[in-house]
Amino acid sequence: xxxxxxxxxxHLGPDxxxxxxxxxxxxxxxxxxxxxxxxLTRHGTVEEGFIVAQEYRDLPVPVVAVLGNHDYQNDRxxxxxxxxxxxxxxxxxxxxxxxxxxxGCVGVAGAKGFGLGFAGxxxxxxxxxxxxxxxxxxxxxxxxxxxxxxxxxxxxxxxxLTHYAPVDQTLVGEPPEIWPFLGNYLLxxxxxxxGVHLALHxxxxxxxxxxxxxxxxxxxxxxxxxxxxxYAVYEIGDSPHGESADGARIRQSPxxxxxxxx
Amino acid sequence: xxxxxxxxxxxxxxxxxxxxxxxxxHLQQRGGRVFVSGTVASEESRSLVLAVVRxxxxxxxVVDDLACDQGGLGQPPESSEAIR
Ligand SMILES: [Fe+2]
Ligand SMILES: [Fe+2]
Numbered sequence: 336x337x338x339x340x341x342x343x344x345x346h347l348g349p350d351x352x353x354x355x356x357x358x359x360x361x362x363x364x365x366x367x368x369x370x371x372x373x374x375l376t377r378h379g380t381v382e383e384g385f386i387v388a389q390e391y392r393d394l395p396v397p398v399v400a401v402l403g404n405h406d407y408q409n410d411r412x413x414x415x416x417x418x419x420x421x422x423x424x425x426x427x428x429x430x431x432x433x434x435x436x437x438x439g440c441v442g443v444a445g446a447k448g449f450g451l452g453f454a455g456x457x458x459x460x461x462x463x464x465x466x467x468x469x470x471x472x473x474x475x476x477x478x479x480x481x482x483x484x485x486x487x488x489x490x491x492x493x494x495x496l497t498h499y500a501p502v503d504q505t506l507v508g509e510p511p512e513i514w515p516f517l518g519n520y521l522l523x524x525x526x527x528x529x530g531v532h533l534a535l536h537x538x539x540x541x542x543x544x545x546x547x548x549x550x551x552x553x554x555x556x557x558x559x560x561x562x563x564x565x566y567a568v569y570e571i572g573d574s575p576h577g578e579s580a581d582g583a584r585i586r587q588s589p590x591x592x593x594x595x596x597x
Numbered sequence: 598x599x600x601x602x603x604x605x606x607x608x609x610x611x612x613x614x615x616x617x618x619x620x621x622x623h624l625q626q627r628g629g630r631v632f633v634s635g636t637v638a639s640e641e642s643r644s645l646v647l648a649v650v651r652x653x654x655x656x657x658x659v660v661d662d663l664a665c666d667q668g669g670l671g672q673p674p675e676s677s678e679a680i681r
Contacts, residue, residue: 338677345670350641358671365673377638378618408618533680540621540636540666553680560636563669568677 336573337438337492340365340396342566343372343537344558346405347386356390358565363395366568367438371424372537372557373403373447373498376415384415388422399425399432401445403498403538427496429479431486439572442490444483444529448499448522448536449476452515477521484529492571495526495534504546505556506539523548532571601626607653611646619646622663634662 340362345355362369371391376383384406391398406415416426425432427445434441451457451473460470480497487493500506500518509517517539526534527550534548537558544561546554557567604624612620619642621635631654637643643663651659 344666346638346666348638350639351670355670358673361673365677378615405618559670560666562674564672564674565670566674568674570677570679 337368337436337441337571338366339368339370339441339494339533339535339569339571340566341370341372341496341535341555341557341569342559342562342564343403343498343535344374344540344560345371345387345390346374346377346559347390348377348383349386352386352389355565359391359394362566366396366566367436368396368434368441368443369394369398369566370443370494370496370535370557371398371400372496372535373401374405374537374558375400375402375419376406379406379408379411379415381409381411381414381418384411384418387415388418388424391419391424392422397425397432397434397436398423399427399434399443399445399496401427401447401496401498403447407447427483429483431483433487433490439492440490441492441494442487443494443496444480444487444531445496446476446480446483448480448497448501449473449519450499450516451519451521453503453518453520456515457520458515473519474521477519477525480522481525481529484525484531488529493529493531495522495529495531497522497534497536498538500536500539500542500554500556501526501534502546502548502554505536505542505544505554507543508541509539517542523554526552533569603653604631607650611649614649617642617645617649622646624650626657629656630658630660632660632662636664636666638666640665 375387419426429446431444449472458470460467501522534554540560542556611622619637623635625632
């Protein structure tokens with residue numbers, strides 16, 4: 336069994352330095368890896384990047400992140416990525432990290448993603464150049480995730496990590512007018528095509544934690560204002576403790592779960 | 598502060614100002630009061646937003662209905678979810 340800890344949208348600034356770390360010290364008691372779903376900084380400054388690096392460096396489990404739109408606000412995303420990588424935090428943008436943990440092999444495919452919208456009410460590549468650019472960036476973000484998923488697919492447990500939402504179920508609570516800026520159905524499509532065990536995203540602070548793709552892949556919105564804790568933990572695969580009498584803790588093996596999906 | 602256009606402009610400023618960047622603040626005028634609602638990133642940010650609104654709305658009582666996003670940031674979860 337793999338225990339995945341995940342949180343997004345911590346939006347750290349000088350006033351919050353150290354606050355999240357306080358909740359992370361016994362992380363390995365709860366989880367085998369930590370995923371950060373973007374919007375790690377408030378304004379995307381390099382100074383805030385260093386605060387994030389201090390918060391997540393030298394933790395007892397591997398930390399894998401994607402950036403969010405706030406981390407792009409000052410056009411310093413490359414420097415922020417470097418600062419985090421220097422602190423041992425893997426930052427993915429259209430890439431995969433395959434972790435060989437004692438509990439099993441986990442592949443994390445990561446990309447920030449982008450808006451576009453969902454079936455029937457999404458942007459299309461038509462009209463003004465600005466509209467086409469918006470739409471094209473949304474499409475490219477899903478292609479990046481698809482490329483990363485191809486690499487991650489070699490692992491026993493495959494996770495998709497984005498900032499923007501791949502489905503609209505986890506946006507419920509946000510005004511529907513802004514959903515095209517919160518997520519992108521093409522991200523959901525590539526997740527379904529790849530066969531993923533769990534998709535994690537952030538960005539929708541007023542959204543809902545639980546949803547699923549068209550093909551039934553569980554999707555979790557781990558924006559911190561949604562989960563209300565330092566991180567959420569999801570268990571994937573067989574429990575070492577076996578099955579409980581009422582069956583509540585029975586889990587499919589990852590292999591079975593994956594072959595069951597189209 | 599007499600039109601809702603001015604409040605929309607102020608909301609935009611709260612989102613775009615480099616020292617604030619709060620995207621989720623909503624302002625409403627009811628009678629002589631301006632209600633400030635939505636969520637902000639921290640207590641420090643709450644004070645900053647309220648100060649900006651007070652300065653922009655002289656003669657109005659500014660009502661703080663803001664929520665702060667960061668509850669539980671230092672709190673490990675009490676349970677986990679089994680994904681099936
Ligand atoms: Fe956010
Ligand atoms: Fe965001």
